[in-house]
Amino acid sequence: MNGMTPLHLAVWYSLRAEDCSTVKTLLEYNADCSAKDNEGMTPLNHLAQGPGSEKLQKLLHWHLEEQRKRKAIEACSETKAKMDELENEISNVVGLHELKVQLRKWAKGMLLDERRRALGLKVGARRSPHMAFLGNPGTGKTMVARILGKLLHMVGILPTDKVTEVQRTDLVGEFVGHTGPKTRRKIKDAEGGILFVDEAYRLIPMQKADDKDYGLEALEEIMSVMDSGKVVVIFAGYSEPMKRVIASNEGFCRRVTKFFYFNDFSSEELAKILHIKMNNQAEESSLYGFKLHPSCTEEAVAALIESETTEKQRKEMNGGLVDPMLVNARENLDLRLSFDCIDTDEIQTITLEDLEAGLHLLSRTS
Structure with missing residues (x-):
């Protein structure tokens, strides 16, 4: 009725009956x-601070510390698993060193707070800051936002x-009167x-006429x-127009x-993105089951992109160049x-010749 656990009741009884056996049994079962x-x-x-409670206090304190240690060990194991998961996500992000450092800082701090609480410490709740992602299209802003969503959750x-x-x-x-309700629904x-909010600069037109x-x-x-x-907001767009x-x-x-x-990608970074995409194809992708020929090294693909694109x-x-x-x-x-053709290796292997042809076609349409 008042939220007491069996251990609460056993302690209350032990103080009056001077019998700790029930408390000991409950503690043995954690x-x-x-x-x-x-x-x-x-x-x-x-526990009253009067005579007779010292033995019970010592018993409870010892078990409390043992439980805190176990919780801390469990929290440590969970923290490492979560950090490994984050690192796996970050490994698919090319470039953006400063942002990766910030993601790791946030993750480590938040996960250390979990461990602090597991140790019985009281720490203030963290709140994620609102952000602006500035850069050209195809530089990974949306992908990083999705990774950030996974991290914060x-x-x-x-x-x-x-x-x-x-x-x-x-x-x-x-x-008049349509924008407020429409925006509030999205929020x-x-x-x-x-x-x-992608292309956020479009909310503020260049001309105020x-x-x-x-x-x-x-x-x-x-x-x-x-x-x-209630919500974390990320504004994204070109650096210069975002000043508006x-x-x-x-x-x-x-x-x-x-x-x-988010800086523009170099040819070397685009080649790395291409390799990451080929190694992480989902089953619903049209490229699922295909692989690159050994000659399609990151260096060779980078040289190809450098020579065949402006x-x-x-x-x-x-990064929008890679998929097409x-x-x-x-x-x-x-x-x-x-x-x-019945060679199972040849029938699913994309060669450097194929990549070159893919770039030629892309150049003609862009």
């Missing part, structure tokens, strides 16, 4: 010494790992996770909930405290194979 009743009292709290900062991706058209209405959808633009209203709706702790968003609201830099710059093309597409390149390469493989 009864929780830190359990609290409805008044926030542990079994130890119920994994360490208990967010109740879900969902990332709700929105753009201007998802937030801004065409008439509601994102609660418990991350609201990822159009008095009927409601992008600023959508931005203000988002800003109004950023202090609630930052300047449009005086509270922006107070709420958005982390800015990360700097402008790489800057405009970045691979799809075109697979089509070229199909084109050059004979129906009589």
Whole structure:
């Protein structure tokens, strides 16, 4: 009725009967010494400081410390598993050294807090900061947001790992009174996770001649909930146009405290992305079951990309160049194979020739 556990009751009885046998039996079966009743009292709290309770206090204190040690060991094991999971996710992110360091810092700090609590220590709850991801399309902003969602959920900062991706058209209405409710619905959808506002600069038009633009209203709706702790907001877009968003609201830099710059990928980094994609194909992918020929080393693919694409093309597409390149390469493989081919290795191996053909086709269409 009052939240007492069997151990609470046994302690209460032992004080009066001067018989610790029930307490000892419960402790042998790992009864929780830190359990609290409805008044926030542990079994130890119920012990009077008078004569006769010293033996019981010593017994409970010893078991309490043993339980804390066990919880700490269990928490340590769980922490290592979670850090391994994070490192596995980060291994698929190319470049972005500064951001990776920050992700590891957050993860380690949050997981150490878990261990502190397992040791019975009281520590304040952490809240993830709101962020801005600045860079050109194809530099991995959306992918990193999804990894961040998994991380924040994994360490208990967010109740879900969902990332709700929105753009201007998802937030801004065409008439007076439409934008507020439309934006609030999207914010509601994102609660418990991350609201990822892609091309956020489009909320603030370059020209202010159009008095009927409601992008600023959508931005203000988002800003109004950023202090609630219900959602983490990430604004993403080109570095230069995003300055309009930052300047449009005086509270922006107070709420958005982390800015990360996503640089354009080099040919070497694009080759690394290509290899990662080929090694991590999902079953629903059209490239599932295919592999690269041994001649398609990262160095060879980087040299191919460097020679067959222009700097402008790489800057405009970045990581977006890799998927169509691979799809075109697979089509070229199909084109050059004979129906009589029965070599199981040859029939599923993409060569450097196929990759080159894939880039040629891509160059003609871009």
